[in-house]
Amino acid sequence: MKSHYQVLIVGGGTGGIMTAAQLKRKSSHISIAIIEPSKNHYYQPAWTLVGAGTFNFASTRRDESTLIPKGVDWIQDYATIFQPESNKVSTRKSGDITYDILVISAGIQSDIDALPGLREALQTDSVCSNYFDPQKTFEVLKKFKGGNAVFTQPATPIRCGGAPQKIMYLAEEYFKKSGVRPNTNVIFATPGSVIFGVKVFADELTRIIAEKHIHLKTFYKPVKIDSQKKEITFQYMKPDTTLTDAQLEKGIGEKMEEGNLVTIHYDMLHLAPPQSAPDFIKQSPFAHTEGPNKGWMNVDIHTLQQAKYKNVFGLGDACALPTAKTGAAIRKQAPVVVENVYRMLKQMPLAEKTYEGYSSCPIVTGYGKMLLCEFKYDNVRDSDPFLSKFVDTTKEKWSMWILKKFGLPWLYWNMMMKGRM
Helix, strand or coil: CCCEEEEEEECCCHHHHHHHHHHHHHCCCCCEEEECCCCEEECHHHHHHHHCCCCCHHHHEEEHHHCCCCCEEEECCCEEEEEHHHCEEEECCCCEEEEEEEEECCCCEECHHHCCCHHHHCCCCCEECCCCCHHHHHHHHHHCCCEEEEEECCCCCCECCCHHHHHHHHHHHHHHHHCCHHHEEEEEEECCCCCCCCHHHHHHHHHHHHHCCCEEEECEEEEEEECCCCEEEEEECCCCCCCCHHHCCHHHCCEEECCCEEEEECCEEEECCCEECCHHHHCCCCECCCCCCCCCECECCCCCEECCCCCEEECCCCECCCCCECHHHHHHHHHHHHHHHHHHHCCCCCCCCCCCCCEEEEEEEECCEEEEEEEEHHHEECCCHHHHCCCCCCCCEHHHHHHHHHHHHHHHHHHHCCCCC
């Protein structure tokens, strides 16, 4: 291991590996290192399918060592302190590393204790989360005998914003197969005002929710869990609106409390935890210091260049970008970062090609059904023009399920991780 690199990458997840692999394909002579402590690398988009019993968990894991591109040094350590004035990153065990250009793809962290009662609830056999243990999710589904099946998500940004509802659609279908659906209330509670931000996809998902007789509760922000009573409490967040007893659904046992709070009993609960940028990003000189993006990395939303330090770039979940945090977004961000890094090394101006906010959310709506929600900044639909010639991606399709279960994992391991796309 050296103490100086032309390009130093913090984070060996999707963004870090893609960036390193694409840079090496562009020029094998660039000296690159990746700082990443984890020995395991997971393809997390498949965890929804693991949670529904239709994908093998072991198949989602690879050794990190097998993914580090040839010619790239792997510093298996934690980045701790950034000193951009001296182009230096401190690590926990490996000392200081200096760089010409720094790329940060640090991901996102779960803030379990930001939701009171969640830590304790996850220790019980009726509360699960695909974000932690998708195998437990399937165990909970198998043991479920009816009652309230509650699915929810926090008001914070989360990775793959559609994931909390994907497992709900699969669970609803699983309950039909296991015979408990007639005695089950499937409830989806979201802090959002709609089921999905892009209207054409929201219309189809609203139809599916009605068809499946799912109880959709919008403006519901989870604020606490009582795992002994098996209750979850939500704050009703609709602006300038006070909830009244008449608005509650007695059939699912909603109870009103002071402060626009609603409590619902659960017999099973699946949720995404509150999430935030990693602590070492929040405390870094690269993060927003105030406002709604506080703590998230401050980059230009098109060039992905850090706002103050011009030889620093960011991509992926830790960045304050007004689009969904997905691997599909990173797939479009990485080439922009790579081109700009390469041009900076050559002392050329930044590239004309910019990131326009593309992201994709493959929403599984049942076993063998999926719609592919592609969009960009300002919630504008951005479906692939070639694919759209053959498939209406705004409707649930079997072909899209095949893409999700077989096509996308293959593309991830064999194309994205090798810098080929």
